[in-house]
Amino acid sequence: MDKETKFQTKNQNRFLHAIRIVIVCLFLVVLLSGAVLLIVLDRPTYSQDEKRVLAKKPAFTFSSLLRGEYTEDLQYYYNDTIPYRSVFKRFSDKMMSYKGIAQDDFYIDIPKDLPSFPPEESSVPTPILPTPDGSGSAAPDATNVPSVTLAPTKPNVNEFTQNQGIVTYQKRAMELYWGSKASMREYALSLNTLYTRKPDLNIWSMNIPTASAYYLPPSLAGKYGDQAQDCAYIRSLLHPDIHYVDVYNVLKKHTQEDIYLRTDHHWSYLGVFYAVEEMMKQGDLAVPNLKKDYTTKSKDGNLGSFYLYFDQKHLVNYPETFTWYEPKFSFDAAYYSYDTMEVVRTSKNKMFFYYSEPFYDMVNYGDSYLAHIQTENQTGRRLAVFKDSFGNALAPFLAKGFDEIWVIDLRYYKGDAYAFLEEKGITDVLMASCMFTNAGYKSVYYKNLFVS
Amino acid sequence: MNFANLFFIYAFLPAVLLLYYVIPNIHYRNGVLLLASLVFYAWGSPVMLLLLLAVCVVNYFLGRGIGKAPGEKKGKVCLVIGLILNIGLLFGYKYLAFFLDTISLIPGLHVSVCKFAMPLGLSFFTFRIISYLLDVYWEKVKAERSFPLFLLFVSLFPCTVAGPIVRYQTIGESLRVRRASWSDLYVGFMRLSVGLGKKVILADHLYGITEYYFSGNLRSLTVTEAWFALLVYALYVYFDFSGYSDMAIGIARMFGFRFEENFRYPFVCTTISEFWQRWHISLGSFFRDYLLYVPIFGKMRIYGGLFLVWFSTGLWHGASWNYVIWGLYFGLFILLETKIGKKRMKKIPKLIRHFYTKIVIILGFGIFYFTDLGRMGTFFKSLFGLSGNQFVDTFSSTYMMNNLILVLLGLICIFPWVPFFQKKLEKRSWTLGIAQCVCGILLLALFVFASIILVNSTNQPFLYTQF
Numbered sequence: 001m002d003k004e005t006k007f008q009t010k011n012q013n014r015f016l017h018a019i020r021i022v023i024v025c026l027f028l029v030v031l032l033s034g035a036v037l038l039i040v041l042d043r044p045t046y047s048q049d050e051k052r053v054l055a056k057k058p059a060f061t062f063s064s065l066l067r068g069e070y071t072e073d074l075q076y077y078y079n080d081t082i083p084y085r086s087v088f089k090r091f092s093d094k095m096m097s098y099k100g101i102a103q104d105d106f107y108i109d110i111p112k113d114l115p116s117f118p119p120e121e122s123s124v125p126t127p128i129l130p131t132p133d134g135s136g137s138a139a140p141d142a143t144n145v146p147s148v149t150l151a152p153t154k155p156n157v158n159e160f161t162q163n164q165g166i167v168t169y170q171k172r173a174m175e176l177y178w179g180s181k182a183s184m185r186e187y188a189l190s191l192n193t194l195y196t197r198k199p200d201l202n203i204w205s206m207n208i209p210t211a212s213a214y215y216l217p218p219s220l221a222g223k224y225g226d227q228a229q230d231c232a233y234i235r236s237l238l239h240p241d242i243h244y245v246d247v248y249n250v251l252k253k254h255t256q257e258d259i260y261l262r263t264d265h266h267w268s269y270l271g272v273f274y275a276v277e278e279m280m281k282q283g284d285l286a287v288p289n290l291k292k293d294y295t296t297k298s299k300d301g302n303l304g305s306f307y308l309y310f311d312q313k314h315l316v317n318y319p320e321t322f323t324w325y326e327p328k329f330s331f332d333a334a335y336y337s338y339d340t341m342e343v344v345r346t347s348k349n350k351m352f353f354y355y356s357e358p359f360y361d362m363v364n365y366g367d368s369y370l371a372h373i374q375t376e377n378q379t380g381r382r383l384a385v386f387k388d389s390f391g392n393a394l395a396p397f398l399a400k401g402f403d404e405i406w407v408i409d410l411r412y413y414k415g416d417a418y419a420f421l422e423e424k425g426i427t428d429v430l431m432a433s434c435m436f437t438n439a440g441y442k443s444v445y446y447k448n449l450f451v452s
Numbered sequence: 453m454n455f456a457n458l459f460f461i462y463a464f465l466p467a468v469l470l471l472y473y474v475i476p477n478i479h480y481r482n483g484v485l486l487l488a489s490l491v492f493y494a495w496g497s498p499v500m501l502l503l504l505l506a507v508c509v510v511n512y513f514l515g516r517g518i519g520k521a522p523g524e525k526k527g528k529v530c531l532v533i534g535l536i537l538n539i540g541l542l543f544g545y546k547y548l549a550f551f552l553d554t555i556s557l558i559p560g561l562h563v564s565v566c567k568f569a570m571p572l573g574l575s576f577f578t579f580r581i582i583s584y585l586l587d588v589y590w591e592k593v594k595a596e597r598s599f600p601l602f603l604l605f606v607s608l609f610p611c612t613v614a615g616p617i618v619r620y621q622t623i624g625e626s627l628r629v630r631r632a633s634w635s636d637l638y639v640g641f642m643r644l645s646v647g648l649g650k651k652v653i654l655a656d657h658l659y660g661i662t663e664y665y666f667s668g669n670l671r672s673l674t675v676t677e678a679w680f681a682l683l684v685y686a687l688y689v690y691f692d693f694s695g696y697s698d699m700a701i702g703i704a705r706m707f708g709f710r711f712e713e714n715f716r717y718p719f720v721c722t723t724i725s726e727f728w729q730r731w732h733i734s735l736g737s738f739f740r741d742y743l744l745y746v747p748i749f750g751k752m753r754i755y756g757g758l759f760l761v762w763f764s765t766g767l768w769h770g771a772s773w774n775y776v777i778w779g780l781y782f783g784l785f786i787l788l789e790t791k792i793g794k795k796r797m798k799k800i801p802k803l804i805r806h807f808y809t810k811i812v813i814i815l816g817f818g819i820f821y822f823t824d825l826g827r828m829g830t831f832f833k834s835l836f837g838l839s840g841n842q843f844v845d846t847f848s849s850t851y852m853m854n855n856l857i858l859v860l861l862g863l864i865c866i867f868p869w870v871p872f873f874q875k876k877l878e879k880r881s882w883t884l885g886i887a888q889c890v891c892g893i894l895l896l897a898l899f900v901f902a903s904i905i906l907v908n909s910t911n912q913p914f915l916y917t918q919f
Contacts, residue, residue, distance in 0.1 A: 019885055066498055068499075075495070078463060088904045108847055
């Protein structure tokens with residue numbers, strides 16, 4: 001090799017060597033600055049996204065050190081409480097959302113370990129009309145109510161998983177639905193029993209379909225439960241004097257509007273409004289007017305329960321605008337603990353709290369408390385709403401027409417429902433729950449309140 | 453503790469690197485490494501550290517004993533004791549319960565034993581010690597006189613927990629004399645980034661797909677889903693294992709140790725023999741060097757040796773019959789290829805050889821996954837459409853599409869692009885320089901990105917069944 005070539009080779013090697021040094025230094029900067037920042041920066045203690053308290057720094061003891069618990073807990077604490085955790089989580093979800101192709105934003109998350117369905121129905125149908133001893137009856141006198149066989153009520157067994165998975169289609173996530181006839185009959189029995197025991201009450205049945213009733217992709221049509229059919233079935237079982245709010249057909253007229261949340265399993269407050277509007281018209285009550293009676297507020301860039309709790313990571317690409325309607329009229333609100341039945345919070349002219357994700361839960365503290373709303377109306381009508389989370393959002397609109405509203409979560413209320421209705425002078429009872437409750441194992445909550 | 457962990461990357465590793473390079477003296481540097489290795493090993497289970505120390509003490513003296521009289525009676529006795537102790541330890545912790553469960557299948561015999569938690573990295577460090585003792589006996593290496601260095605060899609944290617099975621031959625000299633240059637650090641960081649990317653971006657997400665299919669109702673899988681699941685699982689195992697090996701090799705390189713490659717793009721093989729020369733090389737070479745020629749089969753030594761090696765290869769992976777079947781399955785194909793002969797194998801068109809090897813490998817992973825032989829049978833029925841299952845349906849096609857890019861990325865990454873481009877670029881140093889620069893920046897970005905993904909590792913979505 002001549003001198004010039006040797007010189008060139010030597011310079012080239014130096015150049016390569018210099019590049020390597022620079023790259024190594026960059027790595028060391030990242031590593032060391034990461035190490036320092038993760039020590040210096042404040043660590044979060046609660047994850048709003050995951051709705052849990054994050055790991056706590058473990059206390060040192062020799063025994064926990066010897067068992068290896070201290071070091072494992074320390075490592076877990078370090079990994080669990082990374083500063084700006086939510087930001088990094090959303091960024092990584094966004095990146096990983098590009099791992100596939102989704103035509104029409106069609107994503108599937110259907111567990112492969114589901115038991116086979118349709119679920120096996122009990123061969124003994126649940127009766128839907130009560131006898132004085134609660135054991136069931138023969139064919140009723142009322143018309144439009146099918147005959148039933150004499151049999152004791154069989155408890156609903158959670159013999160299948162109602163939630164058949166989650167699909168996302170055209171940027172909307174929804175749960176796939178299947179309903180149990182036995183559960184629907186149990187629901188009807190509960191309302192019919194209430195009617196039998198308290199015929200003076202106005203009883204309302206609001207069976208709320210979920211988004212998959214309207215927005216399933218064409219390829220899945222007919223493969224799962226039909227919520228329209230199931231709603232009609234429930235309606236056919238109810239005593240004719242029970243007021244049925246046909247939410248399915250009301251919302252069907254508005255499917256082009258934002259009546260369901262896209263990233264949350266609940267309906268939107270607009271959908272709630274339409275359902276309540278229908279109920280108020282039926283009951284000759286004051287019908288709420290969105291423009292006159294409410295202030296419309298909205299917030300962009302929100303992600304609901306499907307992203308936060310159901311781990312549908314791709315939804316990070318489709319945040320939605322959440323709109324809610326705050327009443328302009330006056331009222332007082334009191335919130336009771338389900339454990340002590342004592343007031344723990346009060347509010348004046350405000351029903352919306354927790355302005356953070358998931359926004360659906362912001363009204364009346366979600367499922368947390370039994371709520372009592374007292375308005376300035378003087379109609380003599382007092383309403384008790386027995387609900388699941390789909391019924392949370394009704395109160396702001398119902399408050400337009402009723403003097404008082406009690407919002408009771410049928411899953412958490414432990415008292416005597418009949419005594420409650422008597423004590424509070426209730427004139428109207430509304431059962432407001434989604435089809436997963438009315439046609440699933442959770443219908444037993446209605447039975448526990450009104451039949452047992 | 454494992455490598456794909458924010459605590460390891462941003463607390464443990466920087467601390468060890470800092471301490472190591474602040475100290476100029478090799479002896480003190482070895483002290484830092486030894487301390488770090490013992491802390492790493494004791495992290496989740498300090499009690500097991502005592503076992504590791506005890507194993508090292510015993511084997512150190514046995515090694516010294518062999519070293520003083522290799523090939524003689526005393527050396528032989530020390531070797532035999534060492535082999536019995538180490539194999540016995542492995543058998544006791546890993547295989548005894550399996551062995552007794554198998555015996556209990558014989559009617560009238562029911563034996564049970566308490567299962568003990570297996571010490572971390574037992575399968576790896578016992579094999580390293582066995583190779584050391586045999587190498588000393590065969591005078592390939594001299595016995596290590598320094599106990600701290602011997603302990604460092606056994607416990608060296610980059611390779612203790614999940615390999616590779618690094619031999620004393622490979623790093624013995626480096627224990628005493630080594631210098632980590634800027635190039636070593638560069639290569640080390642590059643390998644660490646590649647390994648972290650393979651593990652965190654590819655393997656962990658491919659595992660999610662695998663579990664989605666394999667943990668559910670296998671009869672409900674369509675034929676397409678079953679094949680897709682198998683392919684994804686094969687990719688997952690490769691990226692998980694090779695990713696970890698890359699990280700181990702990279703981290704060791706940062707401290708001046710040069711481990712041998714453990715994976716050499718195994719999916720480019722055209723024969724099964726070649727696959728095993730590229731897959732988990734340290735294990736394959738261990739069995740080849742220490743087990744294949746064990747003279748116990750007489751005239752049947754070729755078949756006997758093969759049987760022993762592949763039986764052991766399978767069993768090493770886990771105490772379950774499916775692993776044994778898996779090992780023997782590959783042994784059968786290797787025997788077949790041996791019978792056909794290399795020359796005749798080369799005459800078979802390459803495309804057919806590629807197709808043959810990929811099918812055999814992928815089907816092999818189906819045996820590897822299912823420890824329950826009943827479920828394995830159900831799965832293979834679905835794989836070949838014998839369950840009455842459909843070929844494809846809306847769900848299977850949609851789910852596959854939802855993960856297609858990840859799987860394609862995996863399929864791309866199994867090929868040897870880096871050596872390919874390196875050869876092209878080495879022709880001119882200026883192109884090599886630019887490539888090094890670009891590569892370095894990209895891998896740094898990959899490192900940061902993989903770290904961000906790791907933030908999600910403790911994510912616990914609130915399983916919201918009430919509504």
